[in-house]
Structures are given as C-alpha cells and as structure tokens.
Amino acid sequence: MKKIFSQCGEFMIFLGAVAGAVPELFRRRTRRWREFFYYAELCGFQSLPIVIMLCFLMGVVLGIQGAIQMRKVGTEIFMVDLIGFSVLKELGPLMVAIIATGRAGSAFAAEIGTMKVNEELSALRTMGSDPAGFLVLPKLCAMVISLPLLSVCGDAAGILGGMCVGVSVLEIPVAAYWLRTVDVLNIAALTGGLVKSAVYAILITLAGCYCGFTSSGDAQGVGRGATRAVVMSIFLVVISDAVMTLLFSFIGW
Amino acid sequence: MDERKNQLRTGIFVTLSLVLLVLMLFYFGLSEMFVRRAKAVTCFAESVQGLSVGSEVKFCGVRVGEVTDISILSREKLIKVDMAIELKHFKGVDESGDADVRDMSFRDFMEKEMKEGLRCRLEFQGITGMKYVSLDYFSKSGDIPVAPVEVREEGAFYIPAVSSTFKDILVALTNAVDRLSKMKFETLFGEVESVLKELNSRLADPALGSSLKNISRLTATLEKSAGNVSRVFSEERMEKLVSVFEQNLVNYNRLAKQLEKISQDMKLPESASGFRDMTAAAIEIRQELTVTLQKLGETLESIRRLAEQINRDPGFIFGGARKSQRTEE
Numbered sequence: 001m002k003k004i005f006s007q008c009g010e011f012m013i014f015l016g017a018v019a020g021a022v023p024e025l026f027r028r029r030t031r032r033w034r035e036f037f038y039y040a041e042l043c044g045f046q047s048l049p050i051v052i053m054l055c056f057l058m059g060v061v062l063g064i065q066g067a068i069q070m071r072k073v074g075t076e077i078f079m080v081d082l083i084g085f086s087v088l089k090e091l092g093p094l095m096v097a098i099i100a101t102g103r104a105g106s107a108f109a110a111e112i113g114t115m116k117v118n119e120e121l122s123a124l125r126t127m128g129s130d131p132a133g134f135l136v137l138p139k140l141c142a143m144v145i146s147l148p149l150l151s152v153c154g155d156a157a158g159i160l161g162g163m164c165v166g167v168s169v170l171e172i173p174v175a176a177y178w179l180r181t182v183d184v185l186n187i188a189a190l191t192g193g194l195v196k197s198a199v200y201a202i203l204i205t206l207a208g209c210y211c212g213f214t215s216s217g218d219a220q221g222v223g224r225g226a227t228r229a230v231v232m233s234i235f236l237v238v239i240s241d242a243v244m245t246l247l248f249s250f251i252g253w
Numbered sequence: 254m255d256e257r258k259n260q261l262r263t264g265i266f267v268t269l270s271l272v273l274l275v276l277m278l279f280y281f282g283l284s285e286m287f288v289r290r291a292k293a294v295t296c297f298a299e300s301v302q303g304l305s306v307g308s309e310v311k312f313c314g315v316r317v318g319e320v321t322d323i324s325i326l327s328r329e330k331l332i333k334v335d336m337a338i339e340l341k342h343f344k345g346v347d348e349s350g351d352a353d354v355r356d357m358s359f360r361d362f363m364e365k366e367m368k369e370g371l372r373c374r375l376e377f378q379g380i381t382g383m384k385y386v387s388l389d390y391f392s393k394s395g396d397i398p399v400a401p402v403e404v405r406e407e408g409a410f411y412i413p414a415v416s417s418t419f420k421d422i423l424v425a426l427t428n429a430v431d432r433l434s435k436m437k438f439e440t441l442f443g444e445v446e447s448v449l450k451e452l453n454s455r456l457a458d459p460a461l462g463s464s465l466k467n468i469s470r471l472t473a474t475l476e477k478s479a480g481n482v483s484r485v486f487s488e489e490r491m492e493k494l495v496s497v498f499e500q501n502l503v504n505y506n507r508l509a510k511q512l513e514k515i516s517q518d519m520k521l522p523e524s525a526s527g528f529r530d531m532t533a534a535a536i537e538i539r540q541e542l543t544v545t546l547q548k549l550g551e552t553l554e555s556i557r558r559l560a561e562q563i564n565r566d567p568g569f570i571f572g573g574a575r576k577s578q579r580t581e582e
Contacts, residue, residue, distance in 0.1 A: 037260050040259075041262045044263060149270030152270050152274045152277060187282030187283065190282075
C-alpha cells in the first residue's frame with residue numbers, strides 16, 4: 001500500500017514537472033522542432049500502415065459478426081450503424097491507442113531509461129535543463145497531434161472494412177451502404193473519438209516517459225521499464241475510455 | 254537530410270489525415286449546415302415511446318427530415334413533436350431566397366396538402382420498437398383540426414396528427430375486453446349447463462337409438478349397393494362401354510359428314526327454288542281448274558234445265574217456251 005502511495009506521489013511530481021514545463025512551448029528558443037518531427041514520424045507516419053490494416057480487418061470482423069446476428073432478425077442494414085458508431089466512437093481510437101502503446105509508449109520508456117542508465121538525465125540537469133520539459137514535451141506534442149490524425153485514418157479504414165463485408169456478404173448496394181453511413185453518423189461521434197484519442201495520447205506519453213524516468217539504472221531495468229510502460233498505458237487507456245464513455249453519455253455525445 | 258525526410262513524411266501524414274478529417278466532418282455533419290429546412294410541429298394524443306430526437310420524418314415513405322424536439326403540452330396533455338423538414342426533397346417548393354420566403358412557400362404547399370388529408374402518424378420502424386413520424390394522406394376529411402393553444406401561441410407551423418394503427422388496435426382490443434368483462438358468465442354457463450342436460454336426455458332417448466340403428470343399417474345397405482355397382486361397372490366393363498361409345502361417336506361423325514356431303518350434292522337450294530316455282534304453278538293451275546269446273550258446273554246446270562224443259566214440253570225445241578213458263582223462269 002505504501003509502495004502504491006509512494007508511486008502515486010512520484011507520478012504527481014512527474015506530472016507537476018511536465019505541467020511546469022508547458023509554458024516552454026510558447027517560447028521560441030526552447031521549441032524543439034527536430035525532435036517533434038522525429039516523434040511525429042515515429043508515432044504517426046510509421047504507424048499508418050499497421051493502423052490502416054488492423055482497423056480495416058477490425059471493420060471486417062465486426063461486419064461479419066454483426067451480419068451473422070442481424071441476418072437472423074432481418075435487420076442487416078443496421079450493421080452500418082453498428083460498424084459506424086463502434087469504429088468512430090470506440091474501436092478506432094482504442095486500436096490506435098493500443099498500437100501507439102506498443103510502438104511509442106515502450107519506445108519512450110526505453111529511450112528515457114537508457115538515457116538514465118547513461119546518466120544523460122543527470123547531465124541535462126547539470127546543464128540547467130529540465131529533463132521533463134526537454135524530453136517529454138516534444139513527445140507529448142507529437143503524440144497529441146499524431147494520434148487523433150491516426151484515428152481518422154483508422155476510422156476510415158474500419159468503415160471501409162465494414163462496407164466490404166456489407167457489400168459482399170449481405171449484398172447491400174455500395175450507394176445504400178454509403179448513404180446509410182452518412183445518414184446515421186454525426187460529427188459528435190467523430191469528435192468524441194478524436195477527443196478520446198487526444199486523451200489517450202497524453203496518457204500513453206506520460207506513462208511511457210514516467211516509466212522511463214523511474215526505471216532502475218541498469219539494462220534490465222530499462223527492459224522492465226518498457227514492459228511497465230506498455231501495461232500501464234493500456235490500463236490507463238481502458239480506464240479513461242470507460243470514464244470518458246460515461247461522461248460523454250451524460251452530456252449526450 | 255534525415256530531418257528533411259522526417260518533415261516530409263510527417264507532412265504527408267498530416268496532410269492525408271487532415272484531408273480525411275475534413276471529408277469525414279463534411280459528410281458526417283457539416284454538409285447538414287447547408288441544407289435548407291423548415292420547422293413544423295405536430296401533437297400526439299398517445300404514447301410516443303420509440304420516438305426520439307433524431308428519429309426520421311417521412312413523407313409518403315420518403316425521408317424528408319428528423320425530429321428535433323419532443324416535449325409535453327401540460328395543458329392539453331399532448332406530446333408535442335418538433336420536426337425539421339428538408340426542403341430539397343420538395344421540388345415544387347421554393348427553397349431559394351431568405352428563410353421567410355422558404356417557410357411561406359412550404360406552408361402554402363403543406364396547407365394545400367392538409368386540405369387533401371395530409372396528416373402525421375406514428376409508425377413502427379421494423380421490429381426494433383423504434384418509431385418514426387409518417388406524413389401521408391391518412392384523413393379523408395378536408396377539415397383541418399385546430400392547433401392546440403400552446404402551439405398557436407408559439408406560432409409554429411402545425412400539422413395535425415391521427416392516431417397510429419397500433420393505438421387503433423389497442424382501442425379495439427380494449428373495447429373487446431370491456432365487452433367480455435361485461436358479459437354475465439354465470440348466466441351463460443347456467444344456460445350452457447341446461448343445454449347440455451337437455452342434450453344428454455335427448456341422447457338417452459331409445460327412439461334416437463333405434464334411429465341410429467336404422468341409419469347404420471341404411472349405411473350398410475348403401476355400402477353394399479355401392480359394392481354391387483362397382484362390381485357391375487367393373488373397370489374392364491367400363492372400358493368396353495367407353496370404347497363402344499367412342500366407336501359410336503366416330504360412326505355418328507362419319508354419318509354426319511356423309512349427310513353433309515349428300516345435302517351438298519343434292520343442291521338443296523336450287524331444288525327448293527324449283528320446287529317453290531312448281532308449287533306456284535300448281536296453285537295457279539288449281540285456281541284455273543276451279544274456275545273451269547265452276548263454269549262446267551254452270552254449263553251442266555244449263556243442260557239439265559234444258560233436258561227438263563224438253564221432258565216437260567218437247568215442242569219447246571220448235572216453239573220456244575210459253576209466256577207463263579217464261580215468267581216462272
């Protein structure tokens with residue numbers, strides 16, 4: 001129990017340090033564009049093929065399962081609603097978050113952990129730089145921008161996957177499927193998913209960086225830190241998803 | 254160089270994603286902002302369970318809008334349903350110009366249709382329990398019901414509603430159950446019991462037993478007769494009869510054909526006309542013969558008188574008739 005409290009305390013300290021460094025973003029001298037583009041490419045462009053493929057397959061799977069069940073009661077056309085809302089509101093952002101956890105969260109933890117092992121963090125502090133702001137903010141910005149954009153691509157791929165099933169298995173005409181999709185889906189569903197993605201981005205980055213900062217000072221510690229980052233990120237993503245879904249349902253989103 | 258590559262990739266990724274985002278935003282909602290709509294209100298005096306904000310509004314089966322609000326009119330105890338109707342679906346309605354012109358044009362059109370029986374009705378959307386508002390010509394009367402006071406105060410465009418089929422069924426069922434509940438089952442059962450008793454006593458009557466025996470005997474006789482008939486008209490025999498009948502029919506046909514041929518050979522029309530001419534000639538001859546015979550009769554009468562005269566008076570030939578005789582004559 002004491003360990004949990006002490007870890008929570010450490011996380012709060014880390015969070016405070018990152019929040020304290022946020023004003024640095026508005027100072028031209030301290031902006032680190034190179035790092036931002038590097039992480040944006042790592043989290044966004046490089047994840048794009050796998051995100052599109054997984055979301056497309058998820059749409060296909062969801063479509064097939066939905067088709068089997070809905071065919072029993074003759075409500076095949078409602079499969080469009082099922083896939084559209086599931087992908088836009090939940091599964092699209094969630095799949096992207098899980099991929100980002102695997103790719104970026106663990107990478108962040110390993111990177112910062114290695115820096116800690118090499119005592120580069122101590123060197124940064126000695127030079128008067130705040131490691132939290134210096135290392136975390138470029139990653140955070142890159143993730144907050146990349147993840148919602150990845151979610152948009154994932155949403156489109158998921159809807160396309162569902163459409164393939166609808167057209168081939170249920171023999172719904174492409175035009176009818178598309179019109180139904182446009183008819184039932186709304187901006188609230190799309191923006192709700194994007195907001196979730198942004199929150200996931202913040203949580204994954206913070207969890208990854210925190211696990212890197214708190215990893216023990218050897219090679220095994222770096223590995224453990226990376227593993228912990230993945231577990232913690234997924235845990236936080238699922239918890240936040242539940243909380244946000246509840247909140248959004250209260251405000252009618 | 255690596256930095257430029259990073260920037261290029263990130264740029265491509267951001268551009269692609271933003272284009273997708275804009276497209277999705279447009280198709281999933283922003284395009285709705287450019288659709289011209291008219292507001293309309295209807296009120297239901299029944300439960301609207303299954304209807305929600307966003308439910309469809311259909312005009313003769315065509316989706317023309319959606320429900321924007323559902324509220325309760327506490328004074329009239331009615332459910333008020335606000336609808337936004339997209340004008341692009343009504344080709345004759347002027348959807349250009351400002352909102353007032355559009356509304357007026359739409360109102361004119363709807364008022365004209367309401368006089369022809371256009372009304373709102375709740376309909377089920379499949380088996381899901383969801384409902385939609387259907388605009389169709391449900392009423393046969395041209396009288397438009399007056400809007401509830403609260404709607405009139407609001408100044409909203411009111412389309413009257415009729416009760417749903419489900420409600421009609423429910424009302425019919427309730428009436429049926431009411432009638433059933435008013436029935437005096439004790440009396441009914443008493444009557445049924447007495448009828449059953451009567452029936453039992455009739456069944457116990459020995460006359461009925463003997464009648465039944467007679468009927469069964471009759472049935473047995475009938476069965477026997479049917480057996481005999483079937484034995485007599487065995488299949489083989491029936492086949493023979495049918496073949497003979499068929500043969501006869503063939504012969505009759507042949508005979509009819511021969512008769513037809515003979516009648517053609519006889520040249521009946523020509524013969525008939527000759528016969529007619531001959532008959533006419535015979536009639537003429539008969540008439541002439543009659544006249545001749547009459548004249549012959551007259552001649553014979555004259556000869557008879559002459560002979561009588563000669564008998565009475567032989568000198569008559571030489572001297573002629575006396576005066577008194579002439580007078581007598």
